[in-house]
Amino acid sequence: MLDVIRAAGTISRAGLIEATGFTGATISTVVRRLIEDGLVRETGRAESTGGKPRVLLQLNQSACYAVGVHLDHAGIAYVLTDLAGSVVARMTRAGVGEDEPPAVVTRIAEEVRSLIEGAGIDTDRLLGLGLVAPGPLSAVGGMRLTPPSMRHWEDFPLDHALQQATGLPVVLDNDATAAALGEYWSGAVTGTSSFAAVYMYTGIGTGLLINGITYAGSSGNAGEIGHVCLDTAGPHCWCGARGCTESLAGPAAVVAAAREDAQLVRAAGLSDAHRPPSLAAEFAAIARAARRGEPAAHALLERSARYLAVAARTLANLMDLELLVLTGPSLAMADSIYLPAIQEELDRTFFARAAHPVTVRLSSLAATAPAIGAATMVLQSELVPLHQGLRLPDNLAAAAEESSSRVSG
Secondary structure (H helix, E strand, O other): OOHHHHHHHHHHHHHEEEEEEOHHHHHHHHHHHHOOOEEEEEEEEEOOOOOOOOOEEEEEEHHOOOEEEEEEEOEEEEEEOOOOOOOOEEEEEOOOOOOOOOHHHHHHHHHHHHHHHHOOHHHHHHHEEEEEEEOOOOOHHHHHHHHEEEEHHHOOOHHHHHHHHOOOOEEEEEEEHHHHHHHHHHOOOOOOOEEEEEOOOOOOEEEEEEEEEEEEOOOOOOOOHOEEEOOOOOOOOOOOOOEEEHHHHHHHHHHHHHHHOHHHHHHOOOOOOOOOOOOOHHHHHHHHHHOOOOOHHHHHHHHHHHHHHHHHHHHHHOOOOEEEEEEEEHHHHHHHHHHHHHHHHHHHHHHOOOOOOOOOEOOOEEEEEEEEHHHHHHHHHOOEEEEEOOOOOOOOOHHHHOOOOOOOO
């Protein structure tokens, strides 16, 4: 019921009955408990339709908070969100680089404390910390198979170490799944509760949301289109397979191809190959060159976009998607190339195109969606412990519609 109230924004008790199918007595009991716990509050009345105006309910957003951390080789993003998933404070710091995991955990704990203190939030109101990183991750434990840049994190007990360092409960997940959840809970995605988010930063992944709930698979690693095979004779991928989307279309593949072109290296201002900056910085330099009209840079990104578009079409066919959100810093940097390529591929070859189109759009939260999603994971796990198979009611929109116009009170 708490998630129904959150998703609706404002809703009456009658609206909750219609949306959930619970009896009036059950609704009254649960709402009273939520109000007593300070999680929900009454906020004015709906416009009268002939009888007594209905009292509207909404989340008490300042009742509790959660911290989200997005851990990546290229950077670490932090957010502090309220109960509704709205960002209260955020910051970005240097990535993990070659630092050993214990040193990074110590730094994360210090930076989390700085974030909380800067926002002036009492630690007693913190529900916990969500941490997301490139997959695959174990829901309890840490990284089991890591990209080459983070190979030294394999088998490190990340959840235990971070919980000990911060004193907060810790929830782990992969960054692409968190990005989809961040899009939904922040309100950036409206009109649907089922969609996919393709995430690209230093790697490629996908988050899947079905009826407002992330689909994680048996180990929390569903949606790995970065490791869908596009060419059985293609280049080796770090995951152990050949011809994966990531090995053909990912930032590492784009940067490696750019470095084979001496003229493009100069035009994009790529650094000495013996002392390169982060992969994300190299990809960003190529994207900037493409925006300036450098044809070789544009061609490399076009090639990457075509490969990613084929993987996206496979995903859309499997999930029968209506909405695909492109997110992550790398896609945001080159959206003018990737978005039309993916939209054109889906318009032309999506299997169910005669029944409905697939809308492709760029996230407005591309840089921070995973961190927002990480905080949201804490909110869900502590307050809305939904499990696979449960779903928000189909008639939620109709139930909440009566609350769209209300009298302030």
